[in-house]
Amino acid sequence: MYTSLVSRLLFPLQEQLKKHDTVRVRRKLEETQWWDADRIESLRIERLRALLIEAATHVPYYRQLFEKTGFDPAKVASTSCLQQLPTLTKADIRANSQALRHAGARGLVRSTTGGSSGEPLAFFIGAERVSHDVAAKWRATRWFGVDIGDPELVVWGSPIELGAQDRLRQLRDKLMRSTLLSAFDMNDANLDHYLRSIRRARPRMIFGYPYSIAHIARHAQRRGVRLNDLGVKVAFVTSEYLYPHQRDTISTVFGCPVANGYGGRDAGFIAHECEAGGMHITAEDIIVETLDASGAPAAPGQPGEVTVTHLATRDYPFIRYRTGDIAVLDDQRCRCGRCLPMIREIQGRTNDFLIATDGTPMPCGAFTYLVREIAGVESFKVVQESTTLTRIWLLVGDGFDPSALRRLEKGFRRRLGEGVQIGIECVDHIPAEKSGKFRYISSRIPVPAVVATKD
Ligand SMILES: [Zn+2]
Numbered sequence: 198m199y200t201s202l203v204s205r206l207l208f209p210l211q212e213q214l215k216k217h218d219t220v221r222v223r224r225k226l227e228e229t230q231w232w233d234a235d236r237i238e239s240l241r242i243e244r245l246r247a248l249l250i251e252a253a254t255h256v257p258y259y260r261q262l263f264e265k266t267g268f269d270p271a272k273v274a275s276t277s278c279l280q281q282l283p284t285l286t287k288a289d290i291r292a293n294s295q296a297l298r299h300a301g302a303r304g305l306v307r308s309t310t311g312g313s314s315g316e317p318l319a320f321f322i323g324a325e326r327v328s329h330d331v332a333a334k335w336r337a338t339r340w341f342g343v344d345i346g347d348p349e350l351v352v353w354g355s356p357i358e359l360g361a362q363d364r365l366r367q368l369r370d371k372l373m374r375s376t377l378l379s380a381f382d383m384n385d386a387n388l389d390h391y392l393r394s395i396r397r398a399r400p401r402m403i404f405g406y407p408y409s410i411a412h413i414a415r416h417a418q419r420r421g422v423r424l425n426d427l428g429v430k431v432a433f434v435t436s437e438y439l440y441p442h443q444r445d446t447i448s449t450v451f452g453c454p455v456a457n458g459y460g461g462r463d464a465g466f467i468a469h470e471c472e473a474g475g476m477h478i479t480a481e482d483i484i485v486e487t488l489d490a491s492g493a494p495a496a497p498g499q500p501g502e503v504t505v506t507h508l509a510t511r512d513y514p515f516i517r518y519r520t521g522d523i524a525v526l527d528d529q530r531c532r533c534g535r536c537l538p539m540i541r542e543i544q545g546r547t548n549d550f551l552i553a554t555d556g557t558p559m560p561c562g563a564f565t566y567l568v569r570e571i572a573g574v575e576s577f578k579v580v581q582e583s584t585t586l587t588r589i590w591l592l593v594g595d596g597f598d599p600s601a602l603r604r605l606e607k608g609f610r611r612r613l614g615e616g617v618q619i620g621i622e623c624v625d626h627i628p629a630e631k632s633g634k635f636r637y638i639s640s641r642i643p644v645p646a647v648v649a650t651k652d
Pocket residue numbers: 471472473474475477531532533534535
């Protein structure tokens with residue numbers, strides 16, 4: 198889910214408290230993006246070695262792991278040395294939540310994730326990492342000639358963020374000149390109101406879920422409301438698969454390019470599309486590997502599970518963290534001239550929304566949040582079988598209270614429609630999708646049918 202939540206929750210505070218650091222990191226990133234591939238690689242190796250040495254010295258989990266496996270971080274001479282280490286799964290983080298902390302870490306912030314491609318997960322992030330993720334996002338923003346403080350329209354649906362909306366809004370309005378529209382409430386009456394808000398706000402950039410922004414764009418087309426005369430320079434989309442028809446619709450209606458971003462609160466700001474259309478990895482900060490089913494590097498051009506080592510995570514290291522997303526790496530050079538490596542395709546995030554009975558698309562975040570709220574849920578799977586039936590499988594452990602199921606059922610009905618049947622089952626094992634294990638929430642309502650219904 199790209200930096201979105203981290204940066205949007207923490208950016209205002211970050212800017213006040215750590216302004217110099219974020220600015221410094223962003224300036225450095227704007228310099229390194231033009232370095233040649235060898236020089237970028239040298240920087241990565243140096244930073245990787247420093248992170249691993251720090252982890253070996255101060256992080257109990259890694260001290261033990263390196264001792265057990267005889268791994269010597271001082272000998273790291275290439276990024277492929279990482280292959281000597283095991284990967285870090287969400288289960289590993291869950292089981293070693295405290296042992297992963299740097300002994301000297303101060304001011305760690307607890308964060309959770311569990312979006313469309315992940316099981317619920319709590320972890321910690323330090324200020325260094327926030328600076329780097331925000332700076333990387335800021336750099337990508339500037340690729341399109343807009344800056345992070347420019348007037349912005351945000352179409353978002355995280356209940357966490359919307360819950361703190363009033364407080365955040367004051368800060369945002371002041372510091373970021375940002376207009377927030379909820380992606381959860383897109384009925385026709387609200388959409389009319391949204392169009393008026395957008396015309397009034399005259400945003401320079403739009404940020405949000407591709408489905409939701411495209412939905413607003415189609416509504417503007419139906420109503421004959423013009424939005425391509427407002428001076429919007431770019432629409433940044435994230436969190437979901439971006440379909441070509443969505444890109445076309447958004448681009449046509451708002452009269453601007455669409456730039457796709459990829460990342461998450463857990464994995465960091467992994468990649469972002471540049472002005473020439475290349476999906477560049479934030480290579481200075483993040484080493485991306487794609488692994489096949491056996492855990493070996495995926496063959497060139499083949500899809501593999503995105504596994505990241507975030508180099509700015511000294512306080513709470515993410516080393517070979519398995520994201521659960523599936524992607525194909527690219528070996529081409531981008532026309533923009535940057536040597537930052539690229540991702541050709543992200544495959545692991547489709548159907549990232551459910552459809553309410555009145556046809557309103559509901560971002561998956563609205564539902565994963567409800568499940569995550571329940572204590573003792575270790576994993577889950579949600580499948581929208583039809584507009585009238587949604588099924589939920591829960592894998593529960595210690596601390597689970599069955600009376601929470603009623604709340605869950607009500608929460609789903611409130612979002613999908615009161616008449617919808619919600620089938621909840623507690624199981625020993627979550628059934629996997631044929632396509633892979635990465636889809637924790639999905640809809641069986643075919644996408645073209647959904648789009649057609651809404652058009
Ligand atoms: Zn490029």
